Amino acid sequence: MKNKYLRKLLTGALIVASLSMTACGNGMSLDSDDKDEEQTESDEDEDEKEEEDKEDSEKEDDKDSEDEEYEDEEPEEEESEDNAEQLYEEVLSGDREILFSDGGEAVIGDFWEWDTIRYVYADVDGDGEDELCLKDRAALYVLEVSDDTVYTSFEGCTYHMPIDDGDLHGIYYYRPGAAPFHENFQFTEFDADGVLDKTTCASWYDANENGEMDEDDWFFLDGEEEEEVDMDTWLEVGQQLMDMKDADVDWEEKEL
Ligand SMILES: [Ca+2]
Ligand SMILES: [Ca+2]
Numbered sequence: 001m002k003n004k005y006l007r008k009l010l011t012g013a014l015i016v017a018s019l020s021m022t023a024c025g026n027g028m029s030l031d032s033d034d035k036d037e038e039q040t041e042s043d044e045d046e047d048e049k050e051e052e053d054k055e056d057s058e059k060e061d062d063k064d065s066e067d068e069e070y071e072d073e074e075p076e077e078e079e080s081e082d083n084a085e086q087l088y089e090e091v092l093s094g095d096r097e098i099l100f101s102d103g104g105e106a107v108i109g110d111f112w113e114w115d116t117i118r119y120v121y122a123d124v125d126g127d128g129e130d131e132l133c134l135k136d137r138a139a140l141y142v143l144e145v146s147d148d149t150v151y152t153s154f155e156g157c158t159y160h161m162p163i164d165d166g167d168l169h170g171i172y173y174y175r176p177g178a179a180p181f182h183e184n185f186q187f188t189e190f191d192a193d194g195v196l197d198k199t200t201c202a203s204w205y206d207a208n209e210n211g212e213m214d215e216d217d218w219f220f221l222d223g224e225e226e227e228e229v230d231m232d233t234w235l236e237v238g239q240q241l242m243d244m245k246d247a248d249v250d251w252e253e254k255e256l
Helices: 002-009 013-044 046-055 058-092 231-246
Strands: 116-122 131-135 139-146 149-157 160-165 168-177 182-190 196-205 218-221 227-229 252-255
Touching (some): 058 116, 058 131, 058 139, 058 149, 116 160, 149 160, 149 168, 149 182, 168 231, 182 231, 196 231, 218 231
Antiparallel strands (some): 139 149, 182 196, 218 227
């Protein structure tokens, strides 16, 4: 839990500032919830406890208080998962702000270009929990929850698509182009904390313009400093990226 939180702190200075603030706020509210629960329990069991207390030695009292601490930890963990689901619902209904990578915050009605929300729940980082992904005609957003903050763990364009298919988890990018015909592919993967881990890039140019992939074409791997490779080397990476062209997710729509 602590490591996960620390990893998230590394994702950006603005997010750091915001998370630190919400972490403090949340800590306070959890404490007061716990106190309420303890209070209710002790009210219910007051009579029994009074009798027990008379019989119990000091040692057993210590044990009881240790047990209570452990019992408190488990419900908190479950609560945070339920909490994420609830926060995602609030985002979709326009009642919850999203924290963007530039530090801005907005509810869905204030930045969305459509009158319908296109969304899907998908596990894009492979940690077993689904993230809420939003897509409009210009952008794709993947949302994560930390404490009471919903923030974007990925902000992409309309060519990006979430992938949650068996062992494959990530964000896929596919864009064909012309002159000569070419295809650009990217696959972005995240670590289990939802932090962007790596992006694999590959592109193919039909250099001899014969409409098919062959040894005379141009093949590139890896984005910013693109490396030209031969077709066989390219296919070791590119084949999987080409296969993902058929992948799809079941987008749902909701009127704003
Ligand atoms: Ca996930
Ligand atoms: Ca060709």
